[in-house]
Amino acid sequence: MIPKLRKRFIRIAMLAVASVLLLLCLIVNAASLISTNRDLNEMLTAIQNNQGTLPAMPPEGKPDGPRPPEHFTPETPYSTRYFVLRYDDSGTLTRADLEHIAAVTEDDTARFLTRAVGHGAGTGYYSGYKFTVQRTGENRWMAIFLDCSKELRTVGMTAVLTFASAAICVALVYGIVVLCSRRAIDPVVRASEQQKQFITDAGHELKTPITVITTDLKLLEMEVGQQKWIDMAREQTEKLKELVNALVTLSRMDEDASPLRHAPFSASEAVGETAESFRAFAEERGHTLRLAIAPDVTYTGDEYAVRQLVSILLDNAVKYASEGTPIDFSMERRRKGLVLTCRNDCAPIPPEKLQRLFDRFYRADPSRSAGTGGFGLGLSVARSIAEGHHGSARAHCPTEHSVEFVLELR
Numbered sequence: 001m002i003p004k005l006r007k008r009f010i011r012i013a014m015l016a017v018a019s020v021l022l023l024l025c026l027i028v029n030a031a032s033l034i035s036t037n038r039d040l041n042e043m044l045t046a047i048q049n050n051q052g053t054l055p056a057m058p059p060e061g062k063p064d065g066p067r068p069p070e071h072f073t074p075e076t077p078y079s080t081r082y083f084v085l086r087y088d089d090s091g092t093l094t095r096a097d098l099e100h101i102a103a104v105t106e107d108d109t110a111r112f113l114t115r116a117v118g119h120g121a122g123t124g125y126y127s128g129y130k131f132t133v134q135r136t137g138e139n140r141w142m143a144i145f146l147d148c149s150k151e152l153r154t155v156g157m158t159a160v161l162t163f164a165s166a167a168i169c170v171a172l173v174y175g176i177v178v179l180c181s182r183r184a185i186d187p188v189v190r191a192s193e194q195q196k197q198f199i200t201d202a203g204h205e206l207k208t209p210i211t212v213i214t215t216d217l218k219l220l221e222m223e224v225g226q227q228k229w230i231d232m233a234r235e236q237t238e239k240l241k242e243l244v245n246a247l248v249t250l251s252r253m254d255e256d257a258s259p260l261r262h263a264p265f266s267a268s269e270a271v272g273e274t275a276e277s278f279r280a281f282a283e284e285r286g287h288t289l290r291l292a293i294a295p296d297v298t299y300t301g302d303e304y305a306v307r308q309l310v311s312i313l314l315d316n317a318v319k320y321a322s323e324g325t326p327i328d329f330s331m332e333r334r335r336k337g338l339v340l341t342c343r344n345d346c347a348p349i350p351p352e353k354l355q356r357l358f359d360r361f362y363r364a365d366p367s368r369s370a371g372t373g374g375f376g377l378g379l380s381v382a383r384s385i386a387e388g389h390h391g392s393a394r395a396h397c398p399t400e401h402s403v404e405f406v407l408e409l410r
Contacts, residue, residue: 081147116143267299292330
């Protein structure tokens with residue numbers, strides 16, 4: 001239980017940290033991409049508004065003429081690389097202005113022209129260039145290609161650095177969380193250890209008086225004969241004994257070292273014998289027990305615990321099944337494990353109560369506890385046994401008036 005709690009604490013802490021860092025990385029990179037795209041659009045707009053050339057810085061005191069972008073400097077015309085293609089409606093190139101770029105030659109213009117004609121009016125990216133296409137008149141088009149490879153590399157480097165930094169932070173935080181997790185859950189560990197110790201001690205202390213009472217009842221019955229009140233006392237003593245055994249079992253299952261002893265055994269025989277022993281009990285309560293046990297199945301696990309698991313499922317089904325309805329129990333092989341299924345008709349169970357059926361001391365219908373004699377521990381023990389075999393326990397309602405328990409052992 002404690003290792004699981006510690007792992008869960010680490011998972012939740014790391015999920016929270018990773019989510020925050022991922023969100024920050026996405027925000028930083030989105031801001032970088034938006035800013036870069038805005039600057040490129042401003043530069044393309046300036047070239048477009050100046051008839052295909054980059055506007056020069058206006059002399060001081062003479063603001064007339066096309067205004068350059070806000071981030072424009074006297075060095076911008078010399079550091080900005082772009083070229084302009086002019087063509088007609090048929091896609092025939094009429095003019096190529098390549099004086100502001102050295103990486104593109106006359107032979108390269110064909111593929112850029114094809115891209116511009118295919119794209120149509122608007123903006124886009126192509127081969128490290130941001131471009132815009134505009135109709136400039138009747139049968140006249142202009143495509144401006146702005147070299148943005150440097151800006152795109154900067155955006156990519158920003159993404160790499162931010163995500164790499166986030167990964168390093170996650171690794172560092174993981175180490176810190178692992179080191180501190182033991183201290184963080186120390187109060188829970190101490191409380192759990194004290195609870196388990198109390199249950200174990202109380203269980204051992206109660207077993208002796210229960211045994212004495214049981215023996216005294218037998219002696220008393222031998223002296224005075226069978227009496228109704230003696231039978232009632234014996235019945236309550238047996239219930240108390242079951243409660244103590246269930247509490248001790250749960251306490252042992254919560255220990256770090258599993259008390260289960262795994263060894264190969266015939267699951268078909270063990271499950272079949274245990275289930276068959278409930279047939280008379282079920283018929284006495286007015287139920288028909290229908291069994292479907294897969295033959296010749298061998299399983300490696302704790303045979304005693306598996307038998308106890310079958311007993312819990314069938315005892316629960318007989319006690320809570322609707323009067324006169326059948327009980328279906330099956331065992332099948334799944335990969336290297338087992339799947340035990342128990343189904344019975346019952347009063348409707350609200351969805352919010354369904355998974356709580358495996359909680360300790362929980363009963364979906366507390367008013368029936370007096371009639372059934374249950375303490376709400378059986379299914380909790382069943383789940384602990386399933387988890388002790390690296391399996392799981394779940395419950396669902398195939399119909400409104402039925403419930404099915406499925407326990408998988410791996």
